Amino acid sequence: MSEQKLQSQTVQTTGHAWDGDLQEYNNPLPVWWVYTFYVTVVFALVYWTIYPSWPFGKGWIGGLSNITYVNSNGETKTHSWNTRALLLEDMNRAAIAQKPYFDKVAAMSYAQVAKDPDMNGFILSAGKALFSDNCAPCHQAGGQGVVGFFPNLTDDDWLYGGSFDKIHETITGGRHGYMPTFSEVLSPEQIDQLANYVASLSGIGHDATRAAAGNALFHSETAACYYCHGADAKGRKEIGSANLTDNIWLWANVPAASSAEGKVAAIRSVIASGLNKGVMPAWAGRLSPEQIKVLTVYVHELGGGQ
Amino acid sequence: MNFNFKHEWIETNIGLLAVLTMLAISVGGLVEITPLFFIDKTIEKVDGVRPYTPLEQRGRDIYQREGCYLCHSQMIRPFRDEKLRYGHYSLAAESQYDHPFQWGSKRTGPDLARVGGKYSNEWHVQHLTAPRSMVPESVMPNYPWLKATPLDTSDIAERMKALRKVGVPYSLTDTEYKANVAKFGETVAKQLHIPNAQQSLIEQANFGNYDGDRSGISEMDALVAYLQVLGTMVDFGKYKDDAFVNDR
Numbered sequence: 406m407s408e409q410k411l412q413s414q415t416v417q418t419t420g421h422a423w424d425g426d427l428q429e430y431n432n433p434l435p436v437w438w439v440y441t442f443y444v445t446v447v448f449a450l451v452y453w454t455i456y457p458s459w460p461f462g463k464g465w466i467g468g469l470s471n472i473t474y475v476n477s478n479g480e481t482k483t484h485s486w487n488t489r490a491l492l493l494e495d496m497n498r499a500a501i502a503q504k505p506y507f508d509k510v511a512a513m514s515y516a517q518v519a520k521d522p523d524m525n526g527f528i529l530s531a532g533k534a535l536f537s538d539n540c541a542p543c544h545q546a547g548g549q550g551v552v553g554f555f556p557n558l559t560d561d562d563w564l565y566g567g568s569f570d571k572i573h574e575t576i577t578g579g580r581h582g583y584m585p586t587f588s589e590v591l592s593p594e595q596i597d598q599l600a601n602y603v604a605s606l607s608g609i610g611h612d613a614t615r616a617a618a619g620n621a622l623f624h625s626e627t628a629a630c631y632y633c634h635g636a637d638a639k640g641r642k643e644i645g646s647a648n649l650t651d652n653i654w655l656w657a658n659v660p661a662a663s664s665a666e667g668k669v670a671a672i673r674s675v676i677a678s679g680l681n682k683g684v685m686p687a688w689a690g691r692l693s694p695e696q697i698k699v700l701t702v703y704v705h706e707l708g709g710g711q
Numbered sequence: 712m713n714f715n716f717k718h719e720w721i722e723t724n725i726g727l728l729a730v731l732t733m734l735a736i737s738v739g740g741l742v743e744i745t746p747l748f749f750i751d752k753t754i755e756k757v758d759g760v761r762p763y764t765p766l767e768q769r770g771r772d773i774y775q776r777e778g779c780y781l782c783h784s785q786m787i788r789p790f791r792d793e794k795l796r797y798g799h800y801s802l803a804a805e806s807q808y809d810h811p812f813q814w815g816s817k818r819t820g821p822d823l824a825r826v827g828g829k830y831s832n833e834w835h836v837q838h839l840t841a842p843r844s845m846v847p848e849s850v851m852p853n854y855p856w857l858k859a860t861p862l863d864t865s866d867i868a869e870r871m872k873a874l875r876k877v878g879v880p881y882s883l884t885d886t887e888y889k890a891n892v893a894k895f896g897e898t899v900a901k902q903l904h905i906p907n908a909q910q911s912l913i914e915q916a917n918f919g920n921y922d923g924d925r926s927g928i929s930e931m932d933a934l935v936a937y938l939q940v941l942g943t944m945v946d947f948g949k950y951k952d953d954a955f956v957n958d959r
Binding site: 457463474477478482488489499538539541543551554555681682685686690691 | 749750791796798800828831833846847923948952955956957959
């Protein structure tokens with residue numbers, strides 16, 4: 406009781422009484438709080454003048470702060486502050502830092518870039534970033550590919566060619582693998598013979614009689630495998646047909662099969678169903694010519710470049 | 712004294728208190744949202760943006776059903792690192808037909824605003840079925856049922872009618888159809904015509920064969936068709952790099 410009395414004497418009340426004796430203390434805000442509040446008000450006023458803030462008619466007040474950038478036409482422009490102009494300014498700054506390297510890459514031939522130790526470091530770091538962002542989801546972080554889906558870029562077996570120019574062509578325009586469905590034109594027996602023949606080319610366990618029949622079929626007009634894979638079955642890079650003699654497999658998952666029969670079966674299934682996959686998107690619209698050049702050298706230097 | 716009287720009146724009148732409270736708290740939203748309806752640069756004027764085709768729209772519904780937005784944003788911000796990784800920053804115009812938009816604010820996985828055309832259909836099918844077979848370090852769940860589940864195409868017209876009510880220009884009448892022909896061209900307008908919806912959905916799915924299986928139309932067909940169109944409608948090659956600076 407005495408405490409309450411003490412408090413009511415020292416702390417001001419609002420001077421209003423409810424139900425006769427109910428009163429409310431009036432505790433003013435601490436001074437530091439009030440002044441902090443005033444400071445935030447001043448901050449807002451300053452912010453409004455510098456940055457875009459208030460809507461006005463069909464537009465808004467841009468603020469006093471300006472950003473100067475150079476656009477893709479080489480024109481220098483000044484615009485009131487916004488994040489899109491800020492991005493261009495930031496891109497300009499980065500471009501200036503990277504320009505000496507990209508200029509050098511653009512001016513040099515592929516072979517020169519690959520041999521220049523200075524450029525090598527740049528290709529390795531810039532190329533790795535580009536490769537990780539754009540290529541690794543399919544070709545994997547190290548370029549090793551996935552059997553049955555995406556080719557290995559680190560070996561010296563290339564479907565479309567492993568020269569700088571061919572790699573550049575592949576990245577720029579993309580690719581689309583195709584092989585007809587042979588289950589519609591050949592009997593299961595014939596497909597098995599062909600599979601045995603293809604297995605024999607890579608020294609995989611096979612039935613010699615069937616392989617001999619497959620050999621004849623391969624070079625006949627009935628199956629006409631040689632049209633695309635060549636009479637020597639080594640593939641034709643201009644159309645991306647596979648070399649069937651090197652025991653390197655992309656579509657038929659031969660390495661995963663443990664038995665010789667399993668390996669032949671894997672080959673058989675590809676001949677039967679054919680392919681309408683192996684699609685690589687074209688990167689010309691997504692990456693700049695300099696980025697594609699860097700990537701070309703990077704992929705070439707993964708180990709398999711020719 | 713006058714003030715005291717009024718305040719007491721509000722405090723003792725619950726209906727008035729509710730109305731005035733709502734007015735007071737809506738100010739914060741109104742001052743931010745209302746001007747956007749009057750500023751003529753809110754939605755950039757850009758060519759190519761069209762509503763989703765029936766198949767893409769079904770894919771979008773599956774995208775929402777599976778909760779893809781919980782881990783994937785569709786909003787490339789104007790920062791250098793985002794531009795380098797994902798491409799041109801997202802425009803407001805690009806999500807003008809999205810209801811609701813999928814901008815998101817959480818990126819456990821990468822941004823998908825421009826994933827269209829970046830990977831092959833086959834990659835998407837394999838990756839959605841078993842993500843770690845394509846990206847070993849991925850933490851994305853497997854979605855094996857997408858390829859196994861036939862797509863229900865019967866209710867597509869109803870879905871499009873609902874979207875039409877909130878402003879997506881899917882056409883129901885001849886006049887609306889003609890307006891779409893003028894705006895988007897005949898090929899697109901046909902796909903946006905609700906009476907043809909189911910047929911054009913089936914045509915697109917069969918022609919595109921997105922899931923690599925011609926035996927039927929699966930939910931995978933729809934989802935991949937949707938993913939492959941994301942961010943591809945605007946041809947940024949036609950625009951200077953500062954074409955959209957004045958819009959903000």
